[in-house]
Amino acid sequence: MSDKPNKPTPKKKKAPRPKWLNIIWLIFKIIRIPVLCLLAVYIGLWVGYSKLGHQPSAEIFHMSTWRHLYDLVFAN
Template sequence: MSDKPAPKKKAPRPKWLDVIWLIFKIIRIPVLCVLAVYVGLWLGYSKLGHQPAAEIFHMSTWRHLYDLVFAN
């Protein structure tokens, strides 16, 4: 005879918890990518470039950058 007790069965997880976990797994990579882009822009433009961080979101900043890169 074995002295070990029978292993307890885990209660099944609710279906809604499985759905929430699946949604989290799907959107975590795109969210991390957007966060990495934002942090990179903030570091490059604000800290290295000594410009106001709020200008990252202005379209005129990116239009000016585009004109600088693709100027004739």
């Protein structure tokens, strides 16, 4: 057995972050989920409309496309 007592090793303290870095990190954490959701919607529209539907992908952003889709779904 060793003669040294079991001492806990001292933990090193991290240097505090600058305030601007904390603000940037907070903004990133807040907008991360909405941005990922919008990206998922865009990718889903792109795959569904242009790859499966064989239509030009630029038409995803035209209001006439969505008006036509609405008319097809809710037609009497």
